[in-house]
Amino acid sequence: MDNGSTPARYECAVDVGAVTAIDMHVHLEVDDHGHVAMPDDIMEASSKYFKAAERTPSIDRIAEIYRGQQMAAVVFTVDASTQMGREPNSIDDLVAGCARNNDVLIPFGSVDPRKGAEAITEARRQADRLGVRGFKFHPSVQGFDPSDEAFGPLWAELEQIGLPCIFHTGQNGMGAGLPGGRGIKLKYSNPLLLDEVAADHPNLPIIMAHPSVPWQDEANSIATHKANVYIDLSGWSPRYFPESLVRQSNNVLARKVLFGTDFPLITAEKWMKAFAELPLKDEVRPGILKDNAVRLLGLGVTAGGTA
Template identity: 65%
Template sequence: MARYECAVDVAALDAVDAHVHVEKDHAGHHSLPTEVIEAAARYFRAPTERPSVDETAAYYRERATAAVVFTVDATTQLGHPPNSVDDLVAGAAANADVLIPFGSVDPRRPDALDEARRQLDDLGVRGMKFHPTLQGFDPSDERWFPLYELVEAAGMPALFHTGQTGIGAGMPGGHGLRLGLSNPVLLDVVAAAFPRLTVIMAHPSVPWQDEAIAVATHKGNAYIDLSGWSPKYFPEALVRQANGPLQDKVLFGSDYPLLTPDRWRRDVAELGLKDDVLPKILKENAVRVLGLAGTSAGTSAGTSTGRGRA
């Protein structure tokens, strides 16, 4: 079993993409059932083919960009197991100069705590990804607090999908997926109960942008990743906050392969962000939030400090 050890050289990086999906493993298994992949591809007008973990690494290496990679285990809700997390982490370990793997466990699995512990302790994942709508759970329910406790104790961030989703879009009943579970105000409860847990709210939280801004403003441990939408379509309030009060709390993310980092970066140039703000969004905030500065290749002396989180 390959344990991930981060080998990202922060100084050599142009950017950090905080939100990248790897949804296919080496056995060819996809994270989502075929009919859901096809519906999502129609919604995003994107190809159904998913790049492998190695292809993803090569793509990001070419761009001198590190990528946080993950899948989503929504076994209970979908009746479909995800692509292998072990395979994803092994791929990230083999490409540790550019990939940063997050784990994923379906909170509704009876063995969720053991599996989260295994991913954090044995596989060395650098955070956990949750998708309340896809996984069908209310993140503010105290039932899931033991899971957050584990992630907090490991000193790792928890990233939650927020806002609407293309998954299930246009399908009868949206494939049974409930949008309200991804209202970011539910994460206010998590951030309040776990003040040492870094909570990253993924995406412009359409149609709850004001809620996400309120949580990120009030909770020192809450952040926003800007993935999933071209910056062209960002709500005005989000742009104003990113360029001002929340400039230290927003992270570049694409949602690759559904949106490419090239497109995102081309379009962000049109937002008129201040010169000193863009470098924070593209790299500096992520280095701090993900604890990358303390990784072995990230220190100038080249010494390993293990998990570098302060």
């Protein structure tokens, strides 16, 4: 939130011709003050679920890793303060970190939809004052149904702002294995709830995060039907992607699918190794890895021509 000081404002300096890929899904789990937004038991459970080696790298460490791989990355946190009863990580810190690493990092903002008018005001601040390039939501962790009419004013504001919004869909690693899943409800991550949002707000770019298991056919259908809906491929090793997602990524969804890892839970090295083994057309791979993201994020021209 705004603390009265003048925050850093992000200006993108990613040279799209110089990077090989754009990772659309990277988490910053700790801010510059060492604060972790999620409770300890959830962090421990998700680390066990994903077998993550480096769970809370700093923003500068993330930049170092992606710079070394000649990749750019979309970085975000999640404001789940109402549901979790815990202060979120500082968006201002995240943006400042991305600003000093703007050759490889692209910041997305986050607001808690359950805060009503305050969330709308904060979304506008993050876009106008901080220069975030999109927003991240996790309906299950934040505890809300995105199709509920109560959140329509927020989606209308974000539609007017015109930046893409990433929504978690499908299975949840957060809370996995804990009693009652730590109160996290999977139903809020059904992609069909986003179909209503996409229909009512046709100028709001929506990215359905992850293969949406167990609702992959629904996600494929929505992304095919709605021009403003995309799918990122984070959260799963490509070797476990549903067959229908791989098949449609080769044709009707070729321009709607985006590379994403879920770093630090999954590394780009691990993801890319498995991705190379998928039965995808050679002409489809560059779009998934970079060109589709360049076009969606408005980053300009790819190495191969106009985005």
